[in-house]
Amino acid sequence: MSATAASRGSDSPGGPRGYRPVPGLAELGDGRITYAERMMPLLAALRSRFSADRPFDGLTVAACLHVTAETAVFLRALRAGGATIRLAASNPLSTQDDIAAALAADDGVEVFAKSGVDRDAYYEHIALAIGAGTDDGAGGWQGPDLVLDDGGDLMSTLHTIAPPAVLDRVRGGCEGTTTGVLRLRRMAADGTLGFPVVAASDTPVTRIVDNTHGTAQSVIDGLLRASGVLLAGKTVVVAGFGACGSGIAESARALGARVVITEVDAVRALDAVLRGFQVLPIADAAPIGEIFITATGSAEVITAEHLAVMPDGAILANAGHFDVEIDVRALVTMAVAVETDVRPHADAYHLPDGRRLLLLAEGRVVNLVAADGHPPQVMDLAFGIEALTLARLASAEQRLAPGVHQVPGDIDADAARLVLTALGARLDTLTEAQRAYLANWHLGS
Amino acid sequence: MSATAASRGSDSPGGPRGYRPVPGLAELGDGRITYAERMMPLLAALRSRFSADRPFDGLTVAACLHVTAETAVFLRALRAGGATIRLAASNPLSTQDDIAAALAADDGVEVFAKSGVDRDAYYEHIALAIGAGTDDGAGGWQGPDLVLDDGGDLMSTLHTIAPPAVLDRVRGGCEGTTTGVLRLRRMAADGTLGFPVVAASDTPVTRIVDNTHGTAQSVIDGLLRASGVLLAGKTVVVAGFGACGSGIAESARALGARVVITEVDAVRALDAVLRGFQVLPIADAAPIGEIFITATGSAEVITAEHLAVMPDGAILANAGHFDVEIDVRALVTMAVAVETDVRPHADAYHLPDGRRLLLLAEGRVVNLVAADGHPPQVMDLAFGIEALTLARLASAEQRLAPGVHQVPGDIDADAARLVLTALGARLDTLTEAQRAYLANWHLGS
Amino acid sequence: MSATAASRGSDSPGGPRGYRPVPGLAELGDGRITYAERMMPLLAALRSRFSADRPFDGLTVAACLHVTAETAVFLRALRAGGATIRLAASNPLSTQDDIAAALAADDGVEVFAKSGVDRDAYYEHIALAIGAGTDDGAGGWQGPDLVLDDGGDLMSTLHTIAPPAVLDRVRGGCEGTTTGVLRLRRMAADGTLGFPVVAASDTPVTRIVDNTHGTAQSVIDGLLRASGVLLAGKTVVVAGFGACGSGIAESARALGARVVITEVDAVRALDAVLRGFQVLPIADAAPIGEIFITATGSAEVITAEHLAVMPDGAILANAGHFDVEIDVRALVTMAVAVETDVRPHADAYHLPDGRRLLLLAEGRVVNLVAADGHPPQVMDLAFGIEALTLARLASAEQRLAPGVHQVPGDIDADAARLVLTALGARLDTLTEAQRAYLANWHLGS
């Protein structure tokens, strides 16, 4: 269908980007996608629902996502709903060429992605995904009806290079990262955001599934892999008692650690105390901790002052999104020697006084670097919510105003219900008597 | 100071209400108040702060509250801040005469309360508390500057019988119950609410302290006292997984029960499943449960249909505010015999098929009926937040519009900080670097 | 059947001890026994088994037990197995006359018990229970075939006053208390114990059910009832990390307390540390604890030295069997004033420096004094093991040597199996392949 499909290309040797097909690559990717779908029951259920409802019939989705098996499961659910898809990679380093090939084998999907391409190709691919250079038969682009983004580059490019008519055509989009949402909020504040975007990264359900359970498990996983430490009996300092920090703290305690919390927020600190955790300032926790895990979302949580008093052998890990919570530069400056990779993803910093501190994952987010990051169930939920949101945006009568919107509560609940079914749990439903009681009770509220 | 003080009355034998002082009663009450203050560190801290700041100098507070030692500690903190107080009882059945007497011994407090008075006296006391019959020297009432209510009767009476000038004088009020807030919201919706009222019953901090920890502990306490059952090994069905239900479920599991949850809300149900609880419809849980605890806030959760299939010996307890969650009438109808008080607060209902079901506390809220209700720490926090709110309302520049308002977040955090100090926990404070980082990050959000 | 039956007596007005029947007393007791049996599934199952197997046909059991509904359920199970029973009370203060009357209504049971009798009557009743003054038709006593004791007084009396032929007839006995077992061990060491006795108070199953779960729950129950404290956020010091202490510690932590352990035993202390508890000497824990619970089985755990440094408001409770773990005399000596019963079972000791310490249950075992003691399920298990043991002793080919014996492992497992069935759990059974594998593996071990 498309001479521009980067990873298909079998009919376009020496085409504009010249990517040659690797024989068998698509088959390999196809197997992996099929496998991943087994771990993603929400998307499997939506694929089935969309096949019946066809919410995307006649609509084109422009997407900029990591080209992985999980993404492919997501896109196939949209395809089942009738969507035509143009996909660019949100990061050339994460692009898996077999997945790209498998997706491109579908006539309804154009893939503009190849692992390891340079910056120019990256933006060229995004431009192709949003239809630059296409002809809608009326002298304009064949722009997308819906957009999916993972960091904000596609939406930013779209607003920069697309003609107004293309922007007007867009019914709405989904953004899956906090960073991307931030960029979009700034555009909305400046009055430049041309269509409604739903911030899919933060809903009550994603907070429960992802932050509390997903992150807690994967941070513990990363900590154990990188350090090999026995948690039982250790004093673990968790900085921050939000959704992530509280999950990490509970998990560490359940594995036998004595957990100390540091917090700047009084309400969160009270929550920690009432769950039986000791709450201390980081300066007081530093000398007694054996393992330190930062999960604050802030910066410079562990600084030279704290590194100076930590016991010999202390282990440092960051669970926050950015690598700014542990002051790694201070540690480098203080150290007289660094043994890298004493275990995979663990570096030992020798301090002048003979102490050694073990920094995991170079202070970067430990669950992504030293473990597998999000379990497939978490991606299933995140993509499932995006799929449901996109279906909502596709229906004309629900058209939202330009701006950044939250995921509607009923979509969040819908996703939760499908996940519950997959996990074998069953809900009650309100009886008529209960509805009447509650309606009367909340009258006027 | 006051010839009308109901419980003082030593100077008014045969006065309008004729209450005679009981010799020594005030001393008895005073001891109990002093004792209670030891268990209420937040109010103790506020008493100290208010003594220095005098936020209520020259202001009159009209209050309608349960006349208990905890209430007295609350009022003494307000007194330390300069308030003059007129107190009516929010329930004649809960009025403790020694406390009334001890409070009335303070010239700055007038008490209109006596245990067991009838309905007419109840409303007469409320009218006196709001100043009905007093003379402000300008032909009007000496109405209150601030009001405190616990159920809405004082505010309702105030709006019904007070002249407009009295309403105008009120800077604001606090309401401590969900029921009272509901009444006020209706007044606000009707446009009849004459001043701002803060709903003090529901803040992030009260949700953590009261619902999750306070209620969970006292419900388990009530269950154990009334039933004597060993929780370990029992299958406990908790209906509802909100703040109360989740706390009860975690506590019961921690004591060795296998806990099954019923829910109508998908997000809460998912939370339950991801914490490892089995989630079933009540109809499926009924035949396998050995203990049932309702905590839904809804009605008719356990009905005849479920009672019909519960195993012999099943125990039924309600942790919801109203006695509508278990259909007690259905149980009475089904029973061929009832043994009352087989243990204190436990009645055994014999069913025609030979099964016996044990209903605790007649289906009324089990932690209040069969145990001591809220621990003093919970009352300390609730009253502490009201005291801080009242101080905010007292300051003119913060005057709010008429309507029902939430507790400001900084007041909630202020209360949390004082409780943390009492519990020996210590917060970190944001560094300049962290403030700058966070400000930059949330720019435009 | 018996003119000597103390509590029956309807046919013996003015009989030797002259106890008059209270009209309807037996019916009242009968109802309570029937009710208790519902809470005691193990004994209910054994009653059914014994009815079929008749292990006690033609045998007489002499018992000295607390005369309560639970005891009656136990004895009725023995009766169903064919036993004739002569019962004395192990403590006149705990004797419930309605239960005595209900038991005595059975021709196969003679009851020698009345609440509140003096020391002489107490021992006379024991003598009657073991058959003193009866005539076996051959010039001797009609002594018992089996004996049940609860503290050692019956066995001691039996060895003191019974002729040798009576001792020879005894096939064996059960002792249900640690104190009684200690007395019997001394007799065995002296060579004076005339028949085999099984120490039924300490088996793997009773340790799990009673010490860990039963005691933990009832200690928390007693603590909450007597103090009304909110555990969440409190620092709780548990002295001793044995079966009881570890259960209490886990329960307190689950309810939100921060728990500190004190121990003298390194292995138990290591267990505590590896479960995430902080372990400190009591001298270091005393200044930081808010609640202290002793569960060591030792003496003088909390002494004047520790009382001197506890924070104001600290709460003291003992969960050990004897009231020697907290040095109450030291506390009395130190105090300038004592307010008794500030709450039921809570006394406030005012110290010269203004601090107040709250002693629960006068330092006696808090779960028995301030709560209901052992839940019926715990008594069900304890009596059930005694019943099974007695049936084993009754069978001639299993006759044991005089001395103190442990409960055979298969009896413990048998009891566990019956309890599991009552709780709805189901065991697997070893397959032939597994038996063969395990036999080969442990060959020679």
Added chain:
Amino acid sequence: MSATAASRGSDSPGGPRGYRPVPGLAELGDGRITYAERMMPLLAALRSRFSADRPFDGLTVAACLHVTAETAVFLRALRAGGATIRLAASNPLSTQDDIAAALAADDGVEVFAKSGVDRDAYYEHIALAIGAGTDDGAGGWQGPDLVLDDGGDLMSTLHTIAPPAVLDRVRGGCEGTTTGVLRLRRMAADGTLGFPVVAASDTPVTRIVDNTHGTAQSVIDGLLRASGVLLAGKTVVVAGFGACGSGIAESARALGARVVITEVDAVRALDAVLRGFQVLPIADAAPIGEIFITATGSAEVITAEHLAVMPDGAILANAGHFDVEIDVRALVTMAVAVETDVRPHADAYHLPDGRRLLLLAEGRVVNLVAADGHPPQVMDLAFGIEALTLARLASAEQRLAPGVHQVPGDIDADAARLVLTALGARLDTLTEAQRAYLANWHLGS
């Protein structure tokens, strides 16, 4: 010192086994040993103690152990106590040549080990370790005074090939594996065991540290690494509720799983039920489980019958020592296709009905195969107990009879005390009053 030292060999090019030194290998190993010692505080403390006490002065230890950094830390502690050591590898596949080289650089240590050698070399090395071919100057071998074994091959070889005088010289040995202990028990039963051996693999302390905490953590670690599954919300079936199984079950539940237990032992099953776990036969658990973990120590726990009814996507892992708990051959027979390594250490078995079962680590012990096995702290404890035991065996007056002995309780407690110190915990000590009380209480027991 030794021309036969396999891994030193720098002075023996072309020597009998011809192993060439790798330049710098010893330095590499030395760094790793030093590093490991930081993670092994018990051995570090013992090294210090032994340096002062010199319990092994003049004694030779023959050891057959995995040649790893942890083993080297152990041996260096013995060296500090004066021992001369001859080390063979207990498994050529686990031999780390840099460690061998570093150890061999010490004149007091002879190492006979090289990675990957064949069976003949393996036994030749063991023979060299026990002194075969050496000359004691009196026509005999220079046999060892003490022996250390890990599987029984060294002790077996010693009894097979050594002259009686060599056996007579041996003061005693330690065996660190259950398998080795079994072999020794058979020898003892046959009357062929020539000296006392202490079974160091099973003490109260190792059960707590290793089985409950060490194994639980590493099994969860292995499960997460191999499967990538999110435990929260999953139904996990744990077969076996011994020390390992109960630890795994608690950890899985703490991470959000709903855990079902299968057991054949009633007492363990009752423990599980009273901790709130559901207990079912494996045949009933098979259809509802999503993850299955075997930890029984038995065989054929999960068979074709169960595999036939498991849900699609079920994950199978074995935590038992031998790969006999899951019937892998049955799974292979049933499968129509096997996808190997769908993740590292995870194979997907496709069944004829379309279901896929994911087998981890080929049914071998998942924590050793898919994760790092025992954390260093566990090895620290195991080796520390062996070191203390060896020191006890070394002192003549404590000489034990030939046979298999348990680790003396005071040694176990001594190790626990040293670990507690390392973890920052502090014990109380019994006061004189407490000693007197306890002595009196247990008099005669």
